[in-house]
Amino acid sequence: MGFVELLTTCAILPICLAGQSDPERHSLYYVYTALSKPVNALGIFEFTAMGLLDNRKIDYYDSKHQVKIPQQDWMKEKLPADYWEKGTQSRKSKEQWFKVNVNILMDRMRQNQSDIHVLMWKHGCEVDKMPDGSVKFVRGVDAYSYDGNDFLSFDDASMQWVAPVPEAVPTKQKWDGVAILNQYTKGYLEKECVDWLEKFREYGDKELEQQTRVSPPNVRLFAKETRSSNTLQLTCMATGFYPKEIDITILKGKEVIKEGDIKDVLPNGDGTHQIKLNVEAQRSDIDDYSCEMYHIGLEEPITKVWTLDGEMCDGTSSFLIGAVFGVLTVLILMGILMFIAHRKGVFGKWTTGNNPDPR
Template sequence: MEILLLLALGVHLTAADTHTYQYFFTAVTPGIHFPEFTVVGLLDGVQFEYYDSNIRKAIPKTEWIQKNKGVDYWKRNTQNGQGQEESFKGNVDTLMQRFNQTEGVHTVQMMCGCELDDDGSTRGYKQYSYDGEDFLSFDLKTLTWIAPTPQAVISKNKWDKTGAAANQWRNFLENTCIEELKKYVSYGRETLERKVRPEVSVFQKHSSSPEVVCHATGFLPKAVMITWQKDGEDVHEDVELRETLHNQDGSFQKRSILKVPAEELQKHNYTCVVQHSSLGDERIVKEVPKGGGSIGVIIGVIAALVSLAALAGCVGFLVWRNSSGERNKAFEPLPQNSSPSTDDDSSSNNSNNKV
């Protein structure tokens, strides 16, 4: 049964309009049925470019990049990808030695990229990880490298010695990267600004389960808000909000888990509330079904004051845990003198990526 409710809500949800431009590089030990090396280019969290050690060439993943980049671009990025492949395979061997490892599955990742807010403020970052843990990161403010583990100090000292790598990366992150970001946003604006409403379901695994899941999927842009209510009042405790994930079609999915005793579900009405820019002044409300089971059967669309803009995010094939609680960052992409996708980049100097 569908219910339309009109409510006066005092909450106005806003989000800054932020664009992101990132490359993820991942190298893994062979033998796990996964390419030994991959490069993924993302704009606003959407993959637009791809390279791996099996196909050994850079390929477009969106219509707008294919339309705006010619043969020379893909040839250049293919050469860069092949050079990076050799560097990162060497990094895996190097770090296994530093950590006294002779076998097992190991991963080296690097991510670099930049962000641009609608107020003109920018951010840039470059980070490495090993086996899912932070290994080395670039501090753009101090132009130094941060080494959280003893094994990373060797790389830090090497790159801090002359300052050349720091200056190179500052120029890229503060200038070239932002210029490229603006250019790519103009290429893909129609796609990036497309809005698709989420499909929402609420369910329990079984009637006695203390966890209720609210799952939103298929939405664009990425920014979404999922909250819980008990008898019409907001619930903030015992709520676990999972990270936003990609779907194969380029849309996004996200879930929120509410932990509540089964007897409480029988006594009270719990609902999941989803707010998204595609809904305009509405929001989707799904009621938790009594007695557990599968998908909730009551769908409410409630008038609200909602204004969401796309927030950028990072998606990599392998994303490491970040003990500091900050944004998960994976490995970088461009150790050459500029980004692999920079139009005037013809260099193949991959030494800057060797740890």
């Protein structure tokens, strides 16, 4: 449902703004990323792992610091030191496991160390919290990607692994041959993961409720010089909004030049979201351009117009968030596409200590 249709519906049924008659969708995922070799780039590590509750980072680990740390105050307050100690050991074990299996995959695909290769793993679950307070399991995710492409995923219904590429078939056959492990994976996705999700939601109830209330976007316009002195890169950025559904458009006069898409919306880490749109324009035409925005948190649409005396940026300090997005784009182009993944003893021999728990 688009924003206009939603707004019309809410005008007739105001209760929809509160969402009291509809189930609330919640998720808990753990994401692991391993590179085949170190990268000389700020903030990019050979191995990282993080927990995400409703797309908010709740814990984090990387190969440089090698400590699992809380990313939410309520996680630090509610969970004992033993939880974080065991979690650190578990993440260290997984780091070594990933290092071994990236090499196994490179050998299997006849690749060498000249390029960077990426193995990713995401596992977790989604639930609907019903109006009566009950919780309904929606789906579980347990899958791998390699160099940004689907490699292996678990079909919860059939309790079988799905291999979309020939190189994954040997692993599928090996794992499907151990029925008890497939039963364990199904049990984790449908029961244990759901239990942890509910526990975390209970721990952070007040903070999460505050983070997820309707919040309008904060909108800023930027202009950045390009290689041509006559051309500017115009950027419209909206941040701090919730929910994530937003309509954002750049216009020249009344002509739509560019429209935002839901896939362009990224999380801020505090429960809110952000999005930016870029277009190039002639310096002489800058005051013909505007950014128009619709969001459920706004009483009326926002329209802002670029001017030459507006906020300019040099691509560094005031445009830091854009730079971060640039890094993310590079990672995606490198094949570091976050996809679903998780499993014990992956491509080589079965290993121990890799249970899919939130530690």
